[in-house]
Amino acid sequence: MKSVIYLFIFFGVLGCANVDRKLEENNTLNQSLVDHKNDPEAKLDSLGIQLRQIGNPVANYIHASKSGNLLFLSGKGPRQANGENIVGKLGDSLTVEQGYQAAREAGINQLSVLNAELGNLNKVKSIISVHGMVNAAPNFTDHSKVINGYSDLMVAVFGNRGKHARAAVGMGSLPGNMAVEVEMVVEVYPE
Numbered sequence: 001m002k003s004v005i006y007l008f009i010f011f012g013v014l015g016c017a018n019v020d021r022k023l024e025e026n027n028t029l030n031q032s033l034v035d036h037k038n039d040p041e042a043k044l045d046s047l048g049i050q051l052r053q054i055g056n057p058v059a060n061y062i063h064a065s066k067s068g069n070l071l072f073l074s075g076k077g078p079r080q081a082n083g084e085n086i087v088g089k090l091g092d093s094l095t096v097e098q099g100y101q102a103a104r105e106a107g108i109n110q111l112s113v114l115n116a117e118l119g120n121l122n123k124v125k126s127i128i129s130v131h132g133m134v135n136a137a138p139n140f141t142d143h144s145k146v147i148n149g150y151s152d153l154m155v156a157v158f159g160n161r162g163k164h165a166r167a168a169v170g171m172g173s174l175p176g177n178m179a180v181e182v183e184m185v186v187e188v189y190p191e
Contacts, residue, residue, distance in 0.1 A: 040121035040157045044111070047156060051112040052081065063113045070128070071117065071186045076109040077178035078102035087177040090170075091140030094179055099142075102179035103132060103149030110150075110184060111157065118188060127154050127164040128185040135179050136170035143168040150182050 044051065054063060057074070065072045078086040078101075086102040088094040094102070115121055132147030134140070147168035154162035164184070174181050 038159055038161075040124065043157050044121075049108060049111075049157075050081070051115050052079075052109065054109070054112050054116050064117045066117075066188075069125070069187050069190055071114070071188055073110055073113055073184050073186065075131075075133070075181040075183040076106050076113065077174070077176070077181050078105035079109055080105055085176060086179045088179055089135050089137050089140075089177075090142070090146055090179065091137035096142050096145050099134065099146035099179055100149035103147050103182065104153050106180055106182045107150040107153040110182065111153075114186065121157070123188050124158060124161060125187040125189050126161045127158060128187050129165040130154070130167070130182060130184045132166065132168045133171045133174060133181045134168065135174040135177065140170060143170050146180060147182070150180075 057063060061074055063074055080086065086094075086098065086105060088098075090096065090099045111121065114124065118124070130147070130150060132143070132150055134143045134146050136143065147166065151164070151166060154164065156162070171181075
């Protein structure tokens with residue numbers, strides 16, 4: 001009977017040691033998230049980007065929906081800091097460079113949503129996928145060059161965590177004649 005009790009005590013101590021080790025690993029993980037070399041918040045400052053206040057959705061949807069460690073962000077357009085969207089069709093009234101800037105603005109808006117949802121961009125483990133929609137004339141073929149404005153921003157802010165799978169497709173029109181709309185899926189660190 002004594003040996004059974006000793007076994008329970010031994011495995012109980014061993015189990016506590018494993019719990020302590022897991023807590024220490026989580027603390028190390030949380031500290032590494034705030035490593036300023038990989039800190040997206042600090043990166044935004046160095047890029048001169050200020051996140052924006054996000055308004056309420058204009059229809060029957062939400063800005064983001066979470067399932068497990070995945071955060072699905074609704075499509076955002078190129079609303080600028082002055083409140084105006086970049087509008088027009090690529091290959092008609094807008095150049096690829098203007099489209100690139102529009103996609104970058106959509107990226108800033110998505111980062112603003114992420115920050116509002118998570119409270120801190122350091123909680124982003126990785127950008128999983130991006131779906132970029134380009135308001136394009138029928139003969140326009142440089143959709144990828146336009147959505148690079150979004151993708152380049154995600155990599156600039158998150159480093160390797162910002163690399164993602166992607167689609168860049170043309171649309172006959174977008175709401176309000178926006179130049180682009182982009183949605184994305186993000187993996188966050190477990191709470």
